[in-house]
Amino acid sequence: MKDAFFVPSFGNKPKNLVGRNDVLQRFDECLDGVPGSKERALLILGQRGTGKTVLLLEMADKARNRGYIVSSPTVVSGEMPERIIEKLCIDGEKLIKKKVNRPTGGSLSLLGFGAGIQFGEEKDGEKSFSRKLSELCELFNKNGHPVLILIDEAQAENEALKQLVISYQELVGEGRDIAIVMAGLPNTVSSILNDHVLTFLNRAVKIHLNPLKKNDIEDYYTAAFRELKINVTGQMVTEAAFKASGSPYMMQLIGHYVTIAASDEGKISNKSVQTAFSRAEEDFRNDICDTTLAAVSDRDLDVLKLIARAEKDCTVAELSKKLGVSNQYVQIYKKRLLQAGIIEQPGRGRVRIVVPYLKEYLQMEDEN
Numbered sequence: 072m073k074d075a076f077f078v079p080s081f082g083n084k085p086k087n088l089v090g091r092n093d094v095l096q097r098f099d100e101c102l103d104g105v106p107g108s109k110e111r112a113l114l115i116l117g118q119r120g121t122g123k124t125v126l127l128l129e130m131a132d133k134a135r136n137r138g139y140i141v142s143s144p145t146v147v148s149g150e151m152p153e154r155i156i157e158k159l160c161i162d163g164e165k166l167i168k169k170k171v172n173r174p175t176g177g178s179l180s181l182l183g184f185g186a187g188i189q190f191g192e193e194k195d196g197e198k199s200f201s202r203k204l205s206e207l208c209e210l211f212n213k214n215g216h217p218v219l220i221l222i223d224e225a226q227a228e229n230e231a232l233k234q235l236v237i238s239y240q241e242l243v244g245e246g247r248d249i250a251i252v253m254a255g256l257p258n259t260v261s262s263i264l265n266d267h268v269l270t271f272l273n274r275a276v277k278i279h280l281n282p283l284k285k286n287d288i289e290d291y292y293t294a295a296f297r298e299l300k301i302n303v304t305g306q307m308v309t310e311a312a313f314k315a316s317g318s319p320y321m322m323q324l325i326g327h328y329v330t331i332a333a334s335d336e337g338k339i340s341n342k343s344v345q346t347a348f349s350r351a352e353e354d355f356r357n358d359i360c361d362t363t364l365a366a367v368s369d370r371d372l373d374v375l376k377l378i379a380r381a382e383k384d385c386t387v388a389e390l391s392k393k394l395g396v397s398n399q400y401v402q403i404y405k406k407r408l409l410q411a412g413i414i415e416q417p418g419r420g421r422v423r424i425v426v427p428y429l430k431e432y433l434q435m436e437d438e439n
Contacts, residue, residue, distance in 0.1 A: 076295055077326035084128040085323060089291045090283040091126060097278055098130050098252070102137050106217075106248045109274055112239075115254040117280030118412040118426055120320030120359045123254040126280075127221045130252060134219045139250075140166065140211050144223040151231040152200035155220060159207050167214060201238040208247040217248040225255035227262035233269060240271045257412035282317025282425075292326065299330060300337040307344050314348050316427035320359065324351035352428060360432045363413060374404045375424065378414065379433035384421040 078085045088095075097113065104110035117123045127144040134141050142158040145151055208218050220239070225232060235251075242249050253272075255263070257279075264273055289312040296303045303311075311329065315322040328347035333339040364372065377393050378385045390401045405422060408414045415425045424430045 074327050074330040076299055077323045077330060084125055087291065087295070088122075088125065088129055089319065089322065090287040091122065091129075091280075094126060094278055094280070095129065095133070097276060098133065101250055101252070101276070102134060102139070102217075102219075104250070106246055107243045110276055111243075111250040112272065112275035113250075113252040114260055114272065114275045114277045115252065115280065116257045116260050116277060116412070117254070118256065118359075119362055120318050120355070120427075121280040121282075122319035123280065124223055125319065127223055127252065127254055131219070131221055134250075135162070138216055139219045140216045142218075142220045144221045144254075146224045147222060147226045147229050147232050149231055151222075152234055155235070156200065156203050156207070159204075159211075159218065159220075163207065163211055163216070166216060167211065200234055201241060204238050205242060205245070205247070208242055208249055212248045217250065220249070220251045222251070222253040223255075225253045225259060225263060227259055227266065232263070233266070236269050236272060258407070258410040261410045282427075283315070283319060283322065285312050285315075285317070288312040288315050288317075288322055291322070295326060296329070299333075301330065301333045301339060302337050303329070303339060303344070307339075307341070311344075311348070314351070318355070318359075318427045321351060321355050321427055324354050327351075355428055356432050359426065360429050363426055363429065367408075367411070367413070371404055371407060374401070374408065375413065375429075376433050376436075378422060378424055379430045381423075384417055384423045387420050387422070 076086055094115070097110075100110045101113055115123055115126060124144060131141045131143050140159060140163040142155045142162070145154050145158065148154075211218055220235070222232070222235070239249065239251050253260075253275075260277075263269055289308055292303075292308045292311055296308070307329075311325050315325055325348060328350045329339065329344060332343040332347045364375075367375070373394070374390060377390055381389070387398055387401050387405060390405075391398045394401065405414070408422075409416065413424065413426055413429070414422045416422055424433075
């Protein structure tokens with residue numbers, strides 16, 4: 072059976088968004104907020120596989136339905152400012168060209184893209200990103216359209232991102248009707264907030280993406296497999312929801328592999344379901360666990376392996392003893408791993424790994 076429901080690949084928007092109603096409600100507050108209000112700037116923090124990009128795509132659709140002109144999710148890079156301007160022009164022209172006369176003096180080709188929107192007498196290349204963004208906001212706002220900028224994979228110490236945030240702050244000061252949403256890994260966003268140039272973002276609303284609830288995943292699978300006419304048992308659905316471990320990406324992987332394992336008539340054996348689970352786990356380890364570990368230092372990895380070996384939660388004192396170092400030394404790595412969202416602190420002095428399957432993955436590496 073072909074899978075036309077689940078989309079377990081980065082950057083794709085699934086048919087249904089699961090367990091993020093609270094986040095979207097906060098986003099509605101962003102759209103409803105007055106220009107310059109705290110709610111107009113959102114920071115979404117989440118580990119890989121928690122659905123940050125999917126949320127941004129959903130937010131783009133919701134904002135457009137509310138009359139916003141949207142720069143769709145843009146990954147941070149040196150070309151990010153130019154891409155934001157292009158995307159705003161593309162989105163804005165769909166509305167502006169039908170409702171207002173274009174500025175006089177002909178149509179200016181903006182950054183090599185004919186957008187039908189011009190910036191006056193000066194050559195385009197002589198204007199800064201901040202000036203272009205300001206003039207676009209003025210044009211769109213005058214015609215009743217707020218502006219939304221969505222940023223994916225925010226990175227610390229990036230000059231293009233600094234340029235955007237500074238420009239946004241200036242536009243807020245000018246009273247422009249504009250909002251911004253940025254998504255990134257917890258440790259990356261933490262570093263961004265510590266940048267003295269970007270302290271303005273400390274006033275933004277911060278949203279941490281928590282694991283999905285098992286009941287929400289079960290309900291999603293039940294409805295999805297019913298729509299796909301796949302004859303799964305209640306036990307299969309319960310086990311699939313448990314295997315998803317609260318991860319939106321793992322949830323999509325499992326749904327995908329169960330779907331393609333079913334016959335055209337919708338029949339599937341328990342053996343095929345177990346194979347689907349194994350394939351999903353392998354993909355998750357390759358896509359999420361390997362990528363997560365690639366970003367940590369060798370000493371971070373040593374600490375993580377010790378945490379993985381513990382049957383339950385691990386204390387700082389236990390880690391200090393096993394590493395032969397002081398508690399203060401361990402606290403440095405504990406803080407780094409907490410900021411990265413790889414571990415959590417369920418109780419005073421205790422830590423545990425929170426990335427699904429990472430503990431088992433590290434245990435397997437130890438055995439090998």
